[in-house]
Amino acid sequence: MSPEALKKHLQTLVPEHTFVADPEPLFTDQRRRYRSRNALALMPDSVENVQKIMRFCHEHRIPVTPQGGNTGLVGGSVAQGGVLLNLSRLNRVRRISLPDNAITVEAGCTLAQVQAAAQQIGRLFPLDLASAGSCQIGGNIACNAGGLNVLRYGTMRDLVLGLEVVLADGTLLSHLEPLHKNTTGYDIKHLFIGSEGTLGIITAAALKLFARPRQTATAWVGVRDIAQALDLLTSVRDAFAGRLLSCELLSRFALDLSARHSKIPQPLDAEWHLLLELDDSLPEPPLETALGEHLYAHGFADAVLAQSEAQRRDLWTLRENVSAAQRSLGVSIKHDIALPIERLADFVQNCGRRLAEALPAVQIVVFGHLGDGSLHYNTFLPDTLDNRAYQREDEINRLVYQQVLAHGGSIAAEHGIGRLKTAHLPSVRAPAEIALMRAIKAQLDPHGILNAGVLFA
Amino acid sequence: MSPEALKKHLQTLVPEHTFVADPEPLFTDQRRRYRSRNALALMPDSVENVQKIMRFCHEHRIPVTPQGGNTGLVGGSVAQGGVLLNLSRLNRVRRISLPDNAITVEAGCTLAQVQAAAQQIGRLFPLDLASAGSCQIGGNIACNAGGLNVLRYGTMRDLVLGLEVVLADGTLLSHLEPLHKNTTGYDIKHLFIGSEGTLGIITAAALKLFARPRQTATAWVGVRDIAQALDLLTSVRDAFAGRLLSCELLSRFALDLSARHSKIPQPLDAEWHLLLELDDSLPEPPLETALGEHLYAHGFADAVLAQSEAQRRDLWTLRENVSAAQRSLGVSIKHDIALPIERLADFVQNCGRRLAEALPAVQIVVFGHLGDGSLHYNTFLPDTLDNRAYQREDEINRLVYQQVLAHGGSIAAEHGIGRLKTAHLPSVRAPAEIALMRAIKAQLDPHGILNAGVLFA
Incomplete structure (x- = not known):
């Protein structure tokens, strides 16, 4: 059914303000890799109206793509025909x-x-x-x-x-x-x-x-390798338990890029860098003192403890600007992956070697959330400052995902499968699991109208 | 297939020590309300042997009931024919x-x-x-x-x-x-x-x-009603966050019974009692001091702080002995329920009133985990010191569960549905959910051999 025909039908069911006057901003995904086509954008203002729309679409086999803030990175909220159902107005x-x-x-x-x-x-x-x-x-x-x-x-x-x-x-x-x-x-x-x-x-x-926290302690620590980073993570966890909020990892190269981009001096010189943040609901005694003593006792005398909120912001800016800074390297093939923490060092070493063998010019920016084992593993081919980098995407993905799986990891840590990774689902889930997933889908959505093309190829 | 015939078949697949020589202890459930019948007890020693048994049973439509420590309270691990599959030997x-x-x-x-x-x-x-x-x-x-x-x-x-x-x-x-x-x-x-x-x-x-914790602080606090208990819980959570480990509630009646049974003096006199326990991975500063100050500041000057491990054990014994102590009241109809914490006081009041109206002689022992909203809500009819109490079980259950649902709660907080509560499943899950549950079951277990009679009526 064309968007126009669909609109005529739905106008008898839901109020006129449900139809989005200027749907363009909703139609392109965040990374501009996917675009909605041939779709009618709706923004219902009540659960009841969502039900009315779904009842109609179910009965007439109209595809429905739900959409929130449209900030996904794997093409999960673009509509190929039917209804783009934006939930923004359900915001109480x-x-x-x-x-x-x-x-x-x-x-x-x-x-x-x-x-x-x-x-x-x-x-x-x-x-x-x-x-x-x-x-x-x-x-x-x-x-x-x-x-x-x-x-x-x-x-x-x-x-x-x-x-x-x-x-x-x-x-x-x-x-x-x-x-x-x-x-x-x-x-x-x-x-x-x-x-x-x-x-x-x-x-x-x-x-x-x-x-809520009533005090925060933030430290920047240099380590010689990931193994040393893991020892420190383990000892901080043991001592401070639930006070540990973040344990972020940056490679030397990632920090170089970010420091230049951010115009903030590097806190210290090391192969790998950790940003630790702890907080506490009790305002006393100062967590910063305890953390400083812990780091000193474990051989990290040169760790930098944030002495002010401004210094803390600078340290976090160095971490947060890695993504922006790496754009100077060209188009990146990004990987949203997670590893068993124990195998993270092996993965970084082995995957880096394989990539360098296959693509000698490759540059790799590694950073991420060490504390939960998830990495942003971004690869660049410096001679391609435009979309040609995507020509090597399949090859690079295959290689990286193969290494991720060989080290017991996940190829979709926190962004999902979306449209981008459907081809890889059979490599991470057993046939019995995919059969179960399809049975669940068939039971809840027998006509397959919900977000077709996402998750399953 | 009879247990003997089944054994003959399986002897060709798994080693002889898989067959349990004396299966009697595995055949009766913890509360002695259910008994396995006509079943062959197996104790495989490897995952591979579990697979072999399942392959055979699937092919021949033999019912299989998995069993762990057989400590369940809702009859979930008794076999009605087929195989009782005890997992005790997989213990590495x-x-x-x-x-x-x-x-x-x-x-x-x-x-x-x-x-x-x-x-x-x-x-x-x-x-x-x-x-x-x-x-x-x-x-x-x-x-x-x-x-x-x-x-x-x-x-x-x-x-x-x-x-x-x-x-x-x-x-x-x-x-x-x-x-x-x-x-x-x-x-x-x-x-x-x-x-x-x-x-x-x-x-x-x-x-x-x-x-692991490196220090523990334990306090016994008297409160006039559940509302005051909730205020205290909220303030302790706000101040101590993840340090709060337990917040247990006892009614005056529950404590009376337990103190007499345990021969331990009551820590203080109040309508309702809270047992709070906090711990910390850092050994300093003393949590006990901070907790004492918090209680004092919030108007609980008479709270008892455990001054020794022996005193702490006594306080916990008072809590843990409620179950044993209440046996003096006769046979109890127990309810393993959870409520939104905010509605717990209303539930206790309304359900108590309804029960007293229907059964004037009823005695109710209320205790449980206030911090997560789950209650042990046990009812006694003092004139029945034998199994005749179970004659009123349906009536009491109906009344209590009706009140639980009216207050937004769960009729199976931590013991499950088992065989005991299958009749109640349709009152807590929507038809679409039960249809989905059945579709999942049909996909994973098309012949319905796994724990038939449990969960679904």
């Missing part, structure tokens, strides 16, 4: 309960909005990503977002107490009570989390809140 | 990784064995239940066990990084790499967790480890 904070330490929000709330709502009542919602200002909770859940604080708080999956979901046929499933213990049959919630919009439209979620 | 610790903070163990390891293995390397495996010495990890996962430390560490579900599972047809699924970020399709692991043996045989798991 429905409920907060302090005894339950829980907040119930609608899917279209931005992550920053939820963080702010928690802060207003003196609590913390700990998920944090670079795109917090624009990404939305529904998308965070559908993609099982990760980010900076996974080491302590887990991924989005670990922060969800309950979901409200509109199924493909318009049925509403609602489990928003903040229950911490509930064992009544298969846990279906976890199917929707990370399903990338293929099983239902998430419309609201009950999320966990945490105590 | 396969692997420990300090950088990953992970331990990989086989399903038949007891919980205490895993706790001890973690302790040996200076780490903590935090799940803890009264039956730790005999319950097994496979059962803990299959039932999504809860226990004392859920407030900080979550239920078993939150502690699993990966699973190894033998499917009904003998296929082995293995995802034991300790990955903290992995978003490659639907998270099937979470289907097996809490599936009560109906979807596959869990043979091994990669589990999270944590830092």
Whole structure:
């Protein structure tokens, strides 16, 4: 059905403001690699209207692509025909309960909005990503977002107490009570989390809140290799337990790029760099002192402890600017991967060697979240400052993913499979698992209208 | 097929020591309410032999009931014909990784064995239940066990990084790499967790480890009502964050019974009692001082802080002996329920009133894990010191579960549905969810051989 014909039908069901007047900004994905085609963009303002749209689309076999903040990196929210269902207008904070330490929000709330709502009542919602200002909770859940604080708080999956979901046929499933213990049959919630919009439209979620920090300690540490970094991570974890919030890793090359780009001096000279951040809900005694003593006792006398909020910001800027800084190297083939932490050093060494053998000019920028084993592993071919780099993409991906799998890792740590990686799914999931995934999909979405082309090839 | 005929067939496939010589102890459940009938008890010593048994049973449509430590309370591990598959011999610790903070163990390891293995390397495996010495990890996962430390560490579900599972047809699924970020399709692991043996045989798991505590502070606090208990819980959480390990609640009546039974003086006089425990990975400064100051500042000047390990043990004995102490009241109808914490006070009041109206002689013992909203809500009819109490079981259950649901709670917090509660499943899960559960079951176990009669009526 053409967008125009579709609109005529739907106009009898939902109010006129549901139809997006200028849909262009919604049609192109963040990295400009995918574009929606032949689609009608809708922005319903109530769960009931989402149900009406789904009932109609289910009955008439119209494809539906759910979309949140459209910040995904794997092409998961572009529509190929049918309806592009943007959830932005479902953006109310429905409920907060302090005894339950829980907040119930609608899917279209931005992550920053939820963080702010928690802060207003003196609590913390700990998920944090670079795109917090624009990404939305529904998308965070559908993609099982990760980010900076996974080491302590887990991924989005670990922060969800309950979901409200509109199924493909318009049925509403609602489990928003903040229950911490509930064992009544298969846990279906976890199917929707990370399903990338293929099983239902998430419309609201009950999320966990945490105590806010009242002091922070930030240190920059140089290490000679990843093995030494792991020893330090292990000892800091043992001593400080849940106080450890982040343990970020940068290669010398990544720091060089970022320091130049950021015009901030390098804190110290080393092969590998760690950015550690700890915080505490108790304001006393100073965590900085304890961390400094720990680092000194473990042989890191030259570690830099942030002495002010400005210095702390500088250290984080060095970490956060790696992505921007590496653009000077040309177009990158990025890999969003995770490894067992114990095998991370072997992976970096072996994968680097294989890449250099296959592509002698390759440059590799390695950085990421050491504390949870996820790496940004970005490769550059310096002679290609334009899109020609993508010509080698398949070859590079094959090589990197092969090494990831050989070291027991994941080829999609925190961005999902989307459209970009569907060809790789059979290499990471057993046939029995894919058969189960397809059976689940067939049961919940028998006409296959939800986000077709995503996840399954 | 009779047990004898079945044995003859299986003798050609697995070694003789697989057949349990004296199966009687495995055939009766913990509460002596259910008994295995007409079953052959097997104790395979390798994953490969589990696969062989499953392949045979799948092909010949032989029912299989998996069993761990047989400590369940809802009749989930009794066999009605076919094979009783006891996992006790799969009891190796396969692997420990300090950088990953992970331990990989086989399903038949007891919980205490895993706790001890973690302790040996200076780490903590935090799940803890009264039956730790005999319950097994496979059962803990299959039932999504809860226990004392859920407030900080979550239920078993939150502690699993990966699973190894033998499917009904003998296929082995293995995802034991300790990955903290992995978003490659639907998270099937979470289907097996809490599936009560109906979807596959869990043979091994990669589990999270944590830092061990180096100091503990324990306080007994009297409160006038549950609302005041919640205010205190909220303030302690806000101040001490992850240091709070347990927040247990006892009614005056529950403490009376336990103190008499335990021959330990009551720490203080109050309508309701809280047992708070905090710990810290840093040995200094003393947590006890900070907790004492917090309680004083919040108006609990008469709170009792344990001054010695002996006093701490006494306080915990008062909490732990409630179950044993209440036996003097006769046969109890127990309810393993969870509520949104915010609605717990209303539930206790409303449910108590309804019960008293229906059964004027009823006595109610209320205690449980306030910090995660789960209650042991046990009812007694004092004139029945024998099994006649069970005659009123349906009536009492109906009334209590109705109130639980009216207050947004769960009728199976940490013991599962088993055989005991199958009739109630349709009242807590929507038809679309049950249809999905059945589709998942049909895909993974097309002949319905796994733990038939459990979960689904």
